[in-house]
Amino acid sequence: xxxxxxxxxxxxxxxxxxxxxxxxxxxxxxxxxxxxxxxxxxxxxxxxxxxxxxxxxxxxxxxxxxxxxxxxxxxxxxxxxxxxxxxxxxxxxxxxxxxxxxxxxxxxxxxxx
Amino acid sequence: xxxxxxxxxxxxxxxxxxxxxxxxxxxxxxxxxxxxxxxxxxxxxxxxxxxxxxxxxxxxxxxxxxxxxxxxxxxxxxxxxxxxxxxxxxxxxxxxxxxxxxxxxxxxxxxxx
Numbered sequence: 001x002x003x004x005x006x007x008x009x010x011x012x013x014x015x016x017x018x019x020x021x022x023x024x025x026x027x028x029x030x031x032x033x034x035x036x037x038x039x040x041x042x043x044x045x046x047x048x049x050x051x052x053x054x055x056x057x058x059x060x061x062x063x064x065x066x067x068x069x070x071x072x073x074x075x076x077x078x079x080x081x082x083x084x085x086x087x088x089x090x091x092x093x094x095x096x097x098x099x100x101x102x103x104x105x106x107x108x109x110x111x112x113x
Numbered sequence: 114x115x116x117x118x119x120x121x122x123x124x125x126x127x128x129x130x131x132x133x134x135x136x137x138x139x140x141x142x143x144x145x146x147x148x149x150x151x152x153x154x155x156x157x158x159x160x161x162x163x164x165x166x167x168x169x170x171x172x173x174x175x176x177x178x179x180x181x182x183x184x185x186x187x188x189x190x191x192x193x194x195x196x197x198x199x200x201x202x203x204x205x206x207x208x209x210x211x212x213x214x215x216x217x218x219x220x221x222x223x224x225x226x
Contacts, residue, residue: 033213042199043216058213088154100144100203102214104156 003027006091006105014113019078021108023091031094032074033102034058034066036087043090049074050096081112116140119200119217126224132187134220136200139181146214147174147185148199156199159185190224197221 004025013019023032034046035058045058047066055066063085067075078085091105120135136145147159160167160174162183167174171194173186187194200217 040218042218043201043214045213045215048213090156092156101158101161102146103158104148107154107156109154 002106004091004093004103004105006089006108008108009106010109012111012113013081015080015082017081017112019081019110021076021078021089021091021110023074023076023105025072025091025093025103025105027093027095027103028071029093029095029103030071031096032068033092033094034064034074034076035090035092036060036085037090037107038087046076046089078110078112081110083112086110086112115217116215117200117202117217119198119220121220122218123221124223126190126222128191128224128226130190130224132190132194132222132224134185134198134200134222136183136185136217137181138183138200138202138215140202140204140215142181142202142204144203145176145183146201146203147183148201150197150199150219152196159198187222192224192226195223 007022030051033048035043037043044060049055049068052068065077089108092102094100094102116139118137144161144163146161150156162176171188176183197219199219201214
């Protein structure tokens with residue numbers, strides 16, 4: 001089984017809808033991240049969490065919120081989706097006590113119509 | 114100017130060729146990461162390095178801290194190496210690796226048989 005899972009893998013929604021993307025990990029890592037990937041722009045950090053009580057904004061947090069429900073779960077919400085949030089979203093984890101290598105989930109392709 | 118610049122943006126090679134992808138960065142870093150993204154979208158970490166050189170199979174990564182430059186080499190390239198290769202840096206603050214990554218835009222590599 002994959003160490004970092006994301007649900008759903010694909011989602012098509014309409015402008016104004018609330019959307020939640022979920023991420024779960026079995027690696028036991030404290031650190032979790034949400035990124036979005038757009039063609040030509042590369043990956044950009046939305047939010048990150050260094051432990052359950054620590055949530056931090058990344059470079060493009062406007063329009064998004066997150067919840068760290070447990071060490072293993074980190075959810076990303078779009079409160080009112082807009083078309084320019086159409087992108088590929090990745091969750092990742094890392095264990096800073098070892099190497100800080102990041103382990104990525106398979107991605108969620110979100111389309112906002 | 115982006116903090117992390119990769120070159121070339123696109124690279125086409127014939128099977129067996131030696132390939133080099135370059136990454137330059139403009140900030141102080143605690144580590145540099147090379148990632149691979151296959152056409153299916155999944156991202157895997159290839160290397161994390163803060164000095165010198167690392168080798169894994171046909172892949173070699175080097176970093177020159179003074180010149181703020183890293184290279185990823187692929188020897189005896191194969192069509193299965195076709196992917197997007199992404200350089201990312203962990204920024205340095207007080208000597209602590211925060212784990213937050215800043216990404217280059219990626220290099221699209223296509224290896225023809």
